[in-house]
Amino acid sequence: MSVETETLIQQADEAIIDTFDLFFLLTAGVLAVLYLYKDTLFGNNKKVVASQQSISNNQTLKPIVSPPKKNKNFLKRMKETDKNVILFYGSQTGTAEDYASRLAKEGQQRFGLNTMTVDIEDCDMTLLDKFPNDYLAFFLMATYGEGEPTDDAVDFWELINSESPEFSEGMSIEEKPLSSLRYVVFALGNKTYEHFNAVGRMVDNKLTEFGATRIGERGEGDDDGSLEEDFLGWKENMWKAVCEVMQVDQSKVETGGHIATYKITELETYDSNKVYYGEYSEHALMINGTRPTYDAKNPYPSPIVDSRDLFSPSLTDRNCVHMELDITGSGIYYETGDHVAVWPVNAEQNVERLLKILGLWEKRDTVVTVESTDPSASKKYPFPVPTTYATIFRHYLDIHALTSRQFIATLANYAPTEAGKSKLTTLGQDKEAYRIEVSDAYLTLSEVLESISPNGKPLDSIPLDLIIETLPKLQPRYYSISSSSKSTPTKIHITATVLTFNPTSAPHKTVYGLATNYLLQVHRKMRNIHHPEILPNYLYSGPRNKLYDEKNNTIKLPIHVRRNNFKLPKNLKTPVIMIGPGTGVAPFRGFVIERTLYKTQGEEVGDTILFFGCRRRDEDFLYESEFTKLFETLGESGKLITAFSREMANKVYVQHKLMENDSHIWNLIYNHGGYFYVCGDAKNMARDVNNALIQIAQSLGGMDENSATNYVKDLRSKGRYQEDVWS
The missing domain is CATH 3.40.50.360 (Flavodoxin domain)
Incomplete structure (x- = not known):
């Protein structure tokens, strides 16, 4: 090969190498650009879904403007x-x-x-x-x-x-x-x-x-x-x-007078599209085409697709509401055993009552802003503003709450008469007087103020910023989800007993639970049930009339889902023992539905034991016919054990039934690695069930009391003894 030929070959090789290098660099550059701008060019899954939804709805997709990141330093x-x-x-x-x-x-x-x-x-x-x-x-x-x-x-x-x-x-x-x-x-x-x-x-x-x-x-x-x-x-x-x-x-400390925490300004001009009438975030004010994320700060208005009263109205004056909420297309998902949060509103009677005693009734629809007087405050506004006086008391403050002793002591400074001041001072300082006259009577703020108002006149001397600062914010109420995400992934079921009681020192007064009575009245409105008793009524239409469809008589509830560690074992063959009297059975309904679903699909499912208790079989046996069918499907591996406390001379509760079945339960737990679940009342039932299991460990496990107690604690630490309880 001639030198000239070798030179030509070498030049050609170098050209190929240069071309390859250039190609490699260009490719790497393109890939880098694609990676850096992948969200802009391709969008993430949520953006794709949102785009498809917008296109299907013939809507123009609006760009998301991310809120400024909070300074965490x-x-x-x-x-x-x-x-x-x-x-x-x-x-x-x-x-x-x-x-x-x-x-x-x-x-x-x-x-x-x-x-x-x-x-x-x-x-x-x-x-x-x-x-x-x-x-x-x-x-x-x-x-x-x-x-x-x-x-x-x-x-x-x-x-x-x-x-x-x-x-x-x-x-x-x-x-x-x-x-x-x-x-x-x-x-x-x-x-x-x-x-x-x-x-x-x-x-x-x-x-x-x-x-x-x-x-x-x-x-x-x-x-x-x-x-x-x-x-x-x-x-x-x-x-x-x-x-x-x-x-x-x-020695030089001075109590001083009232220092305003919030500045309240009534607005004469404002953009009506930016006024909050009960919305919880700016996402709720945005026009169609935006892509909101529904969570604890922006609840989803979920349509109620079904509701019914689970108690027999002819046998009891108590109520237990079953509701089914549709979350299709919301982006919300849940797992069996999770909680759903329902955002209630205050009853209109209570809103009107407080507005009137504060002298704000005539100005209830006035648009105001409420802003912290401290420029360094982490929360500039206590709730979404601008809003109205009526909205503040309907959606943002818990006016249903019991008035605290410290708040009463503070209110004494603004009493219109010496007699009123003396009364509030006593209640604020004397714990026993406070217990009898306020706590045991469950007095709300409006009732306390009415008690010192001469001839029912409005008390406009009380600083409104003090009310806003002191009253707790209206919070969502949490319920154990009573459905299975495997069976109904787009529907969340709620099972809630309605709370009403007569205070010990005011037996002629009826106190209505805030959220459960809201659910009951929503159910009655959708079912056109008229009750003769004068009960709380609510603004069902919600902010900007978005929650109530009068034509179809359907209502939406603002909700979000909270994760819970109360979960079935991953291995379907693992036995589960569930203790759930009353509405404590709610999550176990989801558990049983899920285990039954797997059974019908040909899976091998371990023992599924449910202890349920209530007063009477014909009065408050929740989901009786449904449970009967579910356990028939489970066959020999399923067992429903009931305790009806008021059908016998001696009251029988779930812990008694647990002891009656001690050998079977101990075998499932000790020999087969079974999981033990308790849901319901923490103060009595859960404690008694825990003690019953300790007794079983002593009698059948041959343990002394200390060893049995430690054994049950070890079950808890391993996640095999789980509780979802409330007081």
């Missing part, structure tokens, strides 16, 4: 606004948030502290290791369910329980990461649960473990007892300890 915010005390809260129902706000205001007004209140989920808690030693942090932590953190505290919970907390990274082993943190803690829970105040206690222990210093004693509130009294009794000594470490001269 709480230390930076504190420094910028000259704050030295921060109050973190983890709250499920709003109580911990309410207490945090009350402490923040008290710390500012009484002791001159510069306070700010924040939801713990809105903060980067890995910054705790940089907390200045002249600052102070409060932690107001509620416990939800079986020792679980509230939804907004999950990230913080995982952080402090991790083996190598993020906030300890980069620090020497000799130095504890939170040595500069000084903190106060108040735990909120319910003693009827086994893991009473588990979250608050764990937070306290972990912070101390990482070197932080607690100021004062840990506060603990019992929601089943007297949470408000626990809180009031704790905070006075707590403030003394705080004043000492924050160098507040208590």
